[in-house]
Amino acid sequence: MIMNKLSDWLPTTNKEVKLRGWEELDVILFSGDAYVDHPAFGHAVVGRILESYGLRVAIVPQPSVHDNLQDFTKLGAPKMFFAVTGGCMDPMVSNYTASKRKRDNDAYTPNGDKGFRPDYATTVYSNILKEKFPNIPVLIGGIEASLRRVTHYDYWSDTLKPTILKDSKADLLVYGMGEQPLREIVSLLQKGVPFSSLTTVKQTAFLLKNKEEIPKNKNWNDVSIHSHEVCLKDKKLFASNFKVIEQESNKLFADRIFQDVGDSKLVINPPYETMTEAEIDASFDLPFTRLPHPKYNKRGPIPAFEMIKFSINIHRGCFGGCSFCTISAHQGKFIASRSQESILKEVEQVANMPDFKGYLSDIGGPSANMYKMKGKVQEICDKCVSPSCISPVICHNLDTSHKPLTELYKAVDRHPKIKKSFIGSGIRHDMLVPEFNKLADPKELDDYTEEVMTKHVSGRLKVAPEHTSDPVLKLMRKPSFTYFHKFKERFDKINIRKKLNLQLIPYFISNHPACEVEDMANLAAETKDMGFQLEQVQGFTPTPMTVATVIYYSGYHPYTLKPTKTPKTKHEKEEQHRFFFWYKRENQAWIRNTLTKVGRQDLLQKLLPSTNSWRKNKAEKVKDTFNDTVSFNSRKKKKFSKRKKR
Secondary structure (H helix, E strand, O other): OOOOHHHHHOOHHHHHHHHHOOOOOOOOEEEEOOOEEEOOOOHHHHHHHHHHHHOOEEEEEEEOOOOOHHHOOOOOOOOOEEEEEOOOOOOOHHEEEEOEEOOOOOOOOOOHHHOOOOOOOOOOHHHHHHHOOOOOEEEEEEEHHHHHHOEEEOOOOOOOOOOHHHHHHOOOOEEEOHHHHHHHHHHHHHHHOOHHHHOOOOOOOEEEEOOOOOOOOOOEEEEEEOOOHHHHHHHHHHHHHHHHHHHHHHHOOOOOOEEEEEEEEEEOOOOOOOOOOHHHHHHHHHOOOOEEEEHHHHOOOHHHHHHHHHEEEEEOOOOOOOOOOHHHHOOOOOOOOOOHHHHHHHHHHHHHHOOOOOEEEEOOOOOOOOOOOOOOHHHHHHHHOOOOOOOOOOOOOEEEHHHHHHHHHHHHHHHOOOOOOOOOOOOHHHOOOOOOOOOOOOHHHHHHHHHHHHHHOOOOOEEEOOOOOOHHHHHHHHOHHHHHOOOOOOHHHHHHHOOOOOOEOOOOOOOOOOHHHHHHHHHHHHHHHOOOOOOOEOOOOOOOOOOOHHHHHHEEEEOOOOOOOOOOHHHHHHHHHHHHOOOOHHHHHHHHHHHHOOOOOOHHHOHHHHHHHHHHHHHHHHHHHHHHHHHHHHHHHHHHHHHHHH
16 A cells, blocks of 8 residues: 655645755646646646646645635745636536526535635636736636637626636636647746747637737638627627637637737637547556545545546547537547556556545546547548537547447456446447447447446446437437437347346436427426436536527527527526426426416326326216216106106
């Protein structure tokens, strides 16, 4: 068993800086999350990357913004720059629910305590640093900066905000996964290039004053989008911007983007090419302790860490391109996969952790079953502008073989200390259906499905069809619900044949753009017919940098510019969400009234047949009683009439 020393973590205090024998620091990193030295935590990855270049790096996790701000000055000024991240999640998602209610806990804080991360943390931290150290450059990155790099709708303030560079006053923004741009930034700084001259680094963004000269790069083409001021005046033009932004974010050889913002020009340099296997392996092979900093030992566990403590991330990126998801906007649509050797090396590390009991909680990624998948002919991918490789159909050039993944699972399970490895990440069930994944080998798909069901699930397999309405699914960039039926058929066959007694748990979203109340009623009825009583459900939350959010704010689809309706009021959202829980008694009178009003007795009969039948039976009984009474009275009258005649 390896015993960690305090100096095994990057320093967080002056005392820890001195333990390393350092007199000054090159970079000081501020994070909205507690410091967990693990490859799943962005600040730890950035810190270790910078350290690997020979830099003296310190981390200030969750600095207090409610006192004299000493957390921002206690380590002094770095030689190179300050780095700032709001955390692994956008702070507004961390702090608020979809209904804008303040959350009761923060998963990235010890004991789940709330109140340690300010709203819009990146902007708050950066402004404080700029005030305290006006001459030291500030570099921002992470999910918050990445998704807010251009004019964006902010759901929580219900406003259109400019690039985060404007409000934060930061000098440079790194978007996406930061290893590649950081390497170039550090290399140039070490060569003596001034920070202000870092204007042609890929995957970065910055603001130029309008009078300043635009940096030249003969290898890039340029494209301009509507200014922030135009976006404020015209929602349709704001929507049209997003098509350019999304396509350029997902191209292998993208254009540089310009946007005017007040008296400045936003410059977004093209992204790097997808990380190679060697590059992503190098990132995961850095000397992480894989543990929270010892300073938290008495404060309680960090929920987000406990969740991934015994998990393994095998790849980055997602080619699904779902309209409501930010993964491809941050990680890109092309898959960067680790080598089996690197993954097994991490499995060995986890297996030797003192409290490991033999169970890996997840071998996955943004989508569990995209490992090693890429284009068959690279030249076709080089020219592609599609935001999704599997919507509306699976690209003929995409290699969707599940064989490398099945072999990886088996290799992991051969480790003598592994009792069971689970798949906790979401599985794209549509790719396992031959009717949808037409060019794949059906046997390979069945082998993978059977491997997962028999060896990597504990009672329940979770998948995400998201909706049952084809128009809603089309907008979501998800396949028809027909393919979920097909997958369930295959699931049921394996379940019965192998006597597994597994449950299939589908995820669904309510109040998504294009979704009507009747769509939700259909969803409730169809899933009820399939035997589901839904529990894994959520309301759509508009987050920056998604098609669905652009539609939510503007009312226009950014690709067609056609008006698209979205449920926006609290009343509309609650009505749609209630259909998930048709089986709850408190919802049934409301469902009865709602479906009666819109004339959908067919759906009412499906959802609440007992109530409807009871009403029908009651009506028939009243009618029968009436008929019997009439008949009886008629007979009695005839009898009386005969007596009278006699």
